[in-house]
Amino acid sequence: xxxxxxxxxHAADFLNQTLTNDLGLLAVGESQYTLMCNxxxxxxxxLYVYRIxxxxxxxMVNATRIDADLHWLEFQKSNHGEDRxxxxxxxxxxxxxxxxxxxxxxxxxxxxxxxxxxxxAERPSVLVKNQVDAWRFGTGEVYVARTGYxxxxxxxxxxxxxxxxxxxxxxxEIGRPHGIVPAGLGARDTxxxxxxxxxxxxxxxxxxxxxxxxxxxxxxxxxGEFTGRSALMKQKDERPKKKIVAFKMxxxxxxxxQGYEVYNNLEAKKEVWSVANAGLKxxxxxxxxxxxxxxxxxxxxxxxxxxxxxxxxxxxxxTAIDISIRGKRYPATVCKxxxxxxx
Amino acid sequence: xxxxxxxxxxxxxHEWVRIEGDTATVGITDHAQAExxxxxxxxxxxxxxxxxxxxxxxxVESVKTASDLYAPVAGTVLxxxxxxxxxxxxxxxxxxxxxWFFKLQLDGEPDTSHLLDxxxxxAQIGEA
Numbered sequence: 370x371x372x373x374x375x376x377x378x379h380a381a382d383f384l385n386q387t388l389t390n391d392l393g394l395l396a397v398g399e400s401q402y403t404l405m406c407n408x409x410x411x412x413x414x415x416l417y418v419y420r421i422x423x424x425x426x427x428x429m430v431n432a433t434r435i436d437a438d439l440h441w442l443e444f445q446k447s448n449h450g451e452d453r454x455x456x457x458x459x460x461x462x463x464x465x466x467x468x469x470x471x472x473x474x475x476x477x478x479x480x481x482x483x484x485x486x487x488x489x490a491e492r493p494s495v496l497v498k499n500q501v502d503a504w505r506f507g508t509g510e511v512y513v514a515r516t517g518y519x520x521x522x523x524x525x526x527x528x529x530x531x532x533x534x535x536x537x538x539x540x541x542e543i544g545r546p547h548g549i550v551p552a553g554l555g556a557r558d559t560x561x562x563x564x565x566x567x568x569x570x571x572x573x574x575x576x577x578x579x580x581x582x583x584x585x586x587x588x589x590x591x592x593g594e595f596t597g598r599s600a601l602m603k604q605k606d607e608r609p610k611k612k613i614v615a616f617k618m619x620x621x622x623x624x625x626x627q628g629y630e631v632y633n634n635l636e637a638k639k640e641v642w643s644v645a646n647a648g649l650k651x652x653x654x655x656x657x658x659x660x661x662x663x664x665x666x667x668x669x670x671x672x673x674x675x676x677x678x679x680x681x682x683x684x685x686x687x688t689a690i691d692i693s694i695r696g697k698r699y700p701a702t703v704c705k706x707x708x709x710x711x712x
Numbered sequence: 713x714x715x716x717x718x719x720x721x722x723x724x725x726h727e728w729v730r731i732e733g734d735t736a737t738v739g740i741t742d743h744a745q746a747e748x749x750x751x752x753x754x755x756x757x758x759x760x761x762x763x764x765x766x767x768x769x770x771x772v773e774s775v776k777t778a779s780d781l782y783a784p785v786a787g788t789v790l791x792x793x794x795x796x797x798x799x800x801x802x803x804x805x806x807x808x809x810x811x812w813f814f815k816l817q818l819d820g821e822p823d824t825s826h827l828l829d830x831x832x833x834x835a836q837i838g839e840a
Contacts, residue, residue: 555775555776559775621753621797621798622753623752623753623755623771623773623778624752624753624773624775626778665775666750666752666775668775695755695771
């Protein structure tokens, strides 16, 4: 991940005019999911913003987007007037994050840190969703947040590089009696896809808006002026032409993967595309209606799942679609998110 | 260390082949299945298809990636392992036995000069 600090007397106003969610809702020690858009409403990045102090914000951004984010933040700063007190500082090279996720994590998270939090929380386990606090660890200070990208209970720990190795070791040791195991991006990706969470470069890009990506909830058009607002308001009013949807494969088939084409379901199509189409070319009677943006085999559901960008008319829950895999059509169904919810 | 039976021949692209009379059985090696991790789908050639050495003839899909499989010897597809359709995990559990992919009808003595023996394959995957 990337870690960018934004501070100064005008930091809150500056960020609220640069990000889509309402920063005014954040008290010190709280965080929110938000998006950074360009004027056309395309997504520069999606991120978490943590209010560490009244005039200090930590932005947790995608590692692949650090340069683009910094560039955009500096550009926005210059637009907002140089006289205002806003400081942007990239700490990505000096900072790392460990996500400690799973139902047992509240049972041992307190054993990692001594005493009260430096903001308001008594102990890490009492942090509520999206709350953040700081604790001393070794010779440094680390941030512990009740956030995550897995759909599970859990915490994210943001720490200076010097503390990371010791922290990783202690997390594994203290979590061992609770069955902790190290997990990489592959495991993270199946978990976030079962939840239907978007990932930058897949469901989010500069060519797609948060409305089209299904993140409209995090665009607060009523909060006042912010970059991309007029374009996003227009989209909210008019209904976008394409949309990101979640889907499940209907039977045994190869796992869907990014880039596979989406078609109307062959069986359903027979009724919709009747004799009237006789004489038309295949691309006219059986057009590509979308593309898979992410896909995997769901370990929890034991079937292929994914997300796709489809024409708005094919975005309704229950719509039968086909995914083309190496030229063969496999049926799938557009489903409500999350695709999997733990009982 | 992976299992590398002595009685098989191996392709550098991690297929194994067992030649018995005029048929050859083909699958992927223990090393390959371990690298792929959990196999979730296997796409096999149609019976009757004529394969030349090196023909792209099957696809193994794990959660991680989709990998092509190449014919280690020439022949005509005689039979495919139908069990893989419902239980692709046989590839992981029993790569040299129940997890076989397909059988080829050979046309005379097959050319195996490009294939490795067990020791040669072990060396190739750094386990010699």
